[in-house]
Amino acid sequence: MGLSPADVLGPQGLIARHHAQYEFRPQQLAMADAVAAAIRERRHLVVEAGTGVGKSYGYLVPAILAIGERKSAGAADRLRILISTHTISLQEQLVDKDVPALRRIVPVDFSAVLAKGRGNYLSRRRLANAVQQAHRLWGQEELQELNVLQQWARQTSDGSLADLPRQPSPRLWEEVRSDSGNCMGQECPTYQTCFYYAARQKLKEADLLIVNHALVFSDLALRLQSEHASILPPVDVAVFDEAHTLENVACEHLGLAVSSTQVEYALNRLYQEHTRRGLLAESRFAEQQKYVAECRQQARRYFESLVQQAGLQGAARRVRSPLHVDPPLSSSLTAMAAQVRRVAKQIEEPALAQDYRAAADRCQELANQIEAWQQQKHDGFVYWMEQELGDKPRITLSAAPIEVSSVLATALFATMPTLVMTSATLAVGRQGSFEFFQSRVGCQRAQTLRVGSPFNYRRQARLV
Template identity: 45%
Template sequence: MATTRLDPASILGPDGAVARRLKSYEVREQQLQMADAVAKAIEDRHHLVVEAGTGVGKSFAYLVPAIMAAVEMKKKIVVSTHTIALQEQLLSKDIPFLRSVMPQEFSAVLVKGRGNYVSLRRLDVAVSRQATTFQSADDLDQLASMRMWAGRTQDGTRSDLDFRPNPGVWDAVQSENGNCLGRECPRHKECFYFKARRRVWTANLLIVNHALFVSDLALRASGFGLLPDYDVAIFDEAHTLEAVAGEHLGLQLSNVGVDYTLARLYNDRTKKGTLVYHHMLEAIEQVRRVRTASEDFFEVVAQWHAKQGSSGNGRVRKPIDLSAALAEELRKLGNAIDRGSEDIAELDTRIELSSAAERCEGLADQVQRWVRQSAEQQVYWVESENKGRRRIRLASAPLDVGPTLRKTLFEQVPTCVLTSATLCVGSPPKFDFLKSRLGLTRAETLALGSPFDYPRQVKIHLARNLPDPSEQPQDYERQVITAIAHYLEQTQGKAFVLFTSYRMLDAAARALTPWLAKRNIALFAQSDGMPRSKMVEAFKADVDSVIFGADSFWQGVDVPGESLSNVIIVRLPFSVPSHPLLEARLEEIRRRGGNPFVEYQIPEAVIKLKQGFGRLIRTRTDQGIVAILDPRVLTKPYGKTFLNSLPECPRIVDQHDFSRRPSS
């Protein structure tokens, strides 16, 4: 294996620092290959895409050369993840261990968005004005608890609280860019946010999430930035990067969000709010006008959405004929607040009101941009919910995030490393789908298998005798419930059953509850509303149990050991082609002469299937089965693409008759 100036083998190799520390350490060839590739990408200033199978130890494979580069080459490194769980693993486990064995001294910092920090000045202000600001006794209790907490917390972030603050309480005390006095603030020396910023600017390694990273990219295009300049960006869980980029490079606003902003200023029911404290009667009257304009505006949008009927998906192909009154009244409100604050001498009060005025102006800009559809190559749509209070949401997202990422990231940063256990499609593995979706036209690629012994640890069961779910959906949904019971019985539960729709999940949960009860198998169904983390805890605690999960259970859930011995894939995870954004992307592929099913839907579904498969084997000692209940993997030509993308292991084609309901 070729050595580079950065020598990861000195840490990860058979005679390296880790082997000297851990007597039971086993060198993983795939890990060394990846570490060398990352080191070379940093040294030669090129981009790298690596699929590293489960068990490779990819976090060490990129952290070791990154730390070496940060110290020996003075490189600024950013590591971006999608999930909090991976961030916690890096910060509480991997990085402390590497700090204990590597000769290089380095610092690593978790970077959080500004809104995660409490502002001590704003907390003082909120306490002094609580009688005219907060709506309930619970709000006041939380404010009192927060004041006590602020005196003992080490980092001043919301995650350090031992309760979840009400949105209105946290909004009143959080650190905000437009509501900051900087060095003129009386609490500047104690400020948690600025202490954190100083650590960010001096640290070798910055740990962020994809959402913050993409937000920073968007701000950099406007001449600002949340992060210092960096030389290397490493994206773990890179298969999620396109989705996160689409969400944060678009636009989202709702009637509930507008109402919430107005209620902070003045609540007509309780007669409380920021404007009440300052006796700003003109601005209070203007809040009422904005509220009326908002109700009228969103009512017209709701009527437009209702006219689309059940066949419509809410996509707005051309601007809706909407009044400009809401944007105009929001701007008038901002101006009224500015006028009302002109005679106020206190600096902290003026900045608070100035921030409120800017928020109104920002909302007006968002409304206007959405109404005019002023951004090019964006898809616009409306979503409507009627659970309790009606919620109308206006959204937009880029048709293609690739051009933006290419311009703001890949052409600006010398080295970008993208890694995940699921980036390739087919056999031999190809990275074309990921690279084209992200706009990454030039990069080295490396596909590494897993050190796990899949032929010994896993058997794949393929159910042949089920109806085609796209051609006979009702027959399929009826018979697949029998198939789920059949495969659950083989392991007495101990299973994840992964669905592609909540409706089908709920139907299966209701149908199989008597069957599971008779066998004393506990059921945790995502449709019951329990948080995912609580479901996983309960599942681990009860070895004879089963989780019925939808989208969020296909990835990012780690249950090693006997508790998870069976993963049942109910249906191939094709995205719903009627979603406005996906619909537009498929249309664009078709417009340029491509085949959207082959170019987009199949590779996207393959990557998600690989994620679902990957839930089963998390350690060398895990064993179990994966049952794929969608017969199209056997009957359709594209089925081979799905099966060839999975690790090599025994495949059993089951001829069982599932036409009868399981007997309870």
Template identity: 35%
Template sequence: MDSLTSAFSPEGPLATAIPGFHVRSQQVEMAARIAAAIREQKVFIAEAGTGTGKTFAYLVPALASGGKVIISTGTKTLQDQLFNKDLPLVRHALKAPVQVALLKGRANYVCHYYLRRAVEEGRFHSREEVSHLAKIQRFFKITRTGDKGECGDVPESSPVWHAVTSTRDNCLGQECPDHKDCFVMAARREAMEADLVVVNHHLFFADVMLREESMAELLPACNTVIFDEAHQLPEVATLFFGDNVSTSQVIDLVRDTQVEGLASARDCLDLQNCLPGLEKAAKDLRLAVGIDSGRFSAQQLEEKPGFKAALEQVRQSLEGVAAILKTQAQRSEGLEKCWQRAIELAQRFTAWGEGGGDGVVRWGEAFTHALQLNATPLSVADIFQKQMGGHPRAWIFTSATLAVQGRFDHYQAELGLWQAETGFWESPFDYGRQAILYVPQAMPEPNSYGYTDAVVEAALPVLAACGGGAFFLCTSLRAMRRTHELLQQFVEDHARQSGERLPLFLQGESGKNELLERFRAAGNGILVGSQSFWEGVDVRGEALSLVVIDKLPFAPPDDPVLSARIEEMNRAGRNAFVEYQLPRAVINVKQGAGRLIRTEADRGVLMICDPRLITKPYGKRVWRSLPPMKRTRELAVVLDFFRSPSPCTN
């Protein structure tokens, strides 16, 4: 404790080495609890409000622990920030002789084999994609890591990346001619040798479940696992502890088989002739669901005309292609891999069609050009506990949003963490002076016709008062589009009347990071977003002084997984709404609200338009879980707040 206290003291190494470092009692307490959990190999859950400095609170004890540490983040963006910014800062300040490594999933690294193949094939025809390939080639010649995140002049959304990286399905493994030079293998070797490894939740769970990649080797040697943004874990774990198969995997197999066949089995005409039939079967299965995207239960899918026949056709076509590939597999490593993939895909489509067993819900998600079939466990608690068993180690779960009114029951139930110790630290910000929670009066019921129009109408005077710098966080894409349409009119009218232009941004019109950069640079912009912008977004200062939430973010009850969970809980005599739906909505509201105040100098208004916050008994559980902002239902109070000088500058 003494060494921790000195590390965080006003004269300590952090304050000396890091400009702007402030000593916060919450941060020191949290670091001490984490250090104790690491030392005693305990399970510890910690909520740390915005501004607590939770990253340093876990990095200092992690670097000082003397054992091997895995830190897992919710997103690759945070993973890069942690590894490239926060970790070097703290390591340098503490002069910690700790070897660190960054590890991502294989699709993040340029593949020697597939890059060479893409160049040889000349498969790209648009000028932009040819340019992207040339830039990747130049990057490939100078990179040490092969991490595509370091190749900034090719957007992550470029289809070229798909062609020059490998997947678990198409990686040739030890049979690859470039195996010794492989960037993925190099990253794993570095991770094995490092004292501290930074991964992300998707990689952690994919590897834990597959038992064939990096975590299978890393975990046994690891003394501590720290999950940052741990509120995302139940959803990520559910995704990976289930099974899924998609038509896009079939299309990828067709394309890879065509290329491998032309390279190594050009004389096998049967192979090239059977592939169009498999591609058509995959596309027909997607079409059998209808034109709309969305989620459907297995029953809804199986009631659609032609769905069962289309599913059977995919399975038969895969078996037919597999039979031909078997005769050619010995001619190249690539063809052998395609044969194995065809067999595995046929088995997975068959398994989905035959049912998932007890405690599993089958469902499908239709995208614009693909259909993914899922078999998802209704609870991941037992499976997660099993993964945590075995070698004794510390498990730390931390986020700004894990508790409901200071209690962790919901989170502990989702992951089976009943024996965990818990800690709760509120934000050090002075919310009473810095922020107002505004719930407008006379709002219609959230499911009524024209509700989105009423939300925007109620928000316009507030928006005019703050002069832009606003987020509109919507609970559906339809509401997002309608909100943007209405605000477009407001922005045009405002420009005519005042001569001031308020830039309007919409989620999806460009990449998330680019959109945020433009919003920050504008200083008075209005950003309309849905799920993507409720969390993991940091905008400081006057660029963001108003956050509008249209509705309490309850998951749609017709979602197949949620519907099955509700049914199972109610059948067991439990109250699914109180135990499951409400806590998840509270955590989501806390995430959205957390966008508003990011520093001691920020000020602003959180406007939640949903009248249920006031009219329903459960509304109290929501607003009592939010930071202690001043609360009002009077528009005049909000307008006065924006007119008055910032108390933070006095």
């Protein structure tokens, strides 16, 4: 018979034996028992746990015990569990404090890995290209940063941004980070030493994956586009802490947003006339340089026209019907993409040609997004514009699904054996109903549990 949550969290449990000041919380144990049952019976669970319950131990302990039970049973396949948070602070608490503490106390051998988005990792190939094209891309300050990056790349063990002693400029990191749109896969000359693919392999071998909601829904959006594409490996159990944020995060990642600054950045990466830098800086690309200048002018006219047509005077305005701008910016960006692809065919070195193909793909992606927004191609979406004034004004074209429950019901809850959602604020009304939350996220069939705070507010709080 394996350990139970009470054997770890109870008044005479493992934690109490290790910590003389341990305070047993029956609410925490009730939550842990419910999570253990949900994992064992392969069903969904919604838990509201008040402040001070200790939610992280309430789901980590049963998760770790379930992993250990699967291993002790000699099962061929491991039980892989995903823990997702919304805030970085909670993620850091899990990785740096809670998981290491439980590893010391609970007699279960398990591996835990922090999953990061792809853009957090250095691409060795892109770094080499940035060095090779340094005279066309960078100024003096960026050249110094590039030199630091080269030295760091020889020493770092994981190649992630968090391992850098000093953060590089956003523009430089954008040029050297790992990017799904600029990846050669196994054909890449640095594939065997790729930091990102090494991190993915660790995820596949881990028992416990610690991620954030943004990465989970980025993965879900990618899977909806292609059944063969993914960021995260398949999991058996998913736990969402800070679950009250799920609907908003899902809307953000299942929606659409494209801005004037994104277009400007993509064009600047191709060529900046005042600095004479960019991928198309060589004199043999004079024709393409003219295309960049024309496309930049068209982009400015396009966004100015949209603002006028929509009557955008404040920070944001809803756009209830398609807007018509002639000629559309999407056509100019598509033509620009064709020009860059023509250049890519002239580059003999495959690793360098990939940078040009990726730049062309980015122009086409922006064209598709702008066209989808302008023509309001997605049914069931709400469309709006936002304007930010200042030294660098920005116009953002946004769209989001009016409701995400139907998508999550089929793409998330129907495919996951066990999904646990917890937060301090999920139930509403005097009766503490979870119906509103469940309807908004698309999880109609789930066990529910509400445990109050162990704090005695009359004795432990003061109004000032």
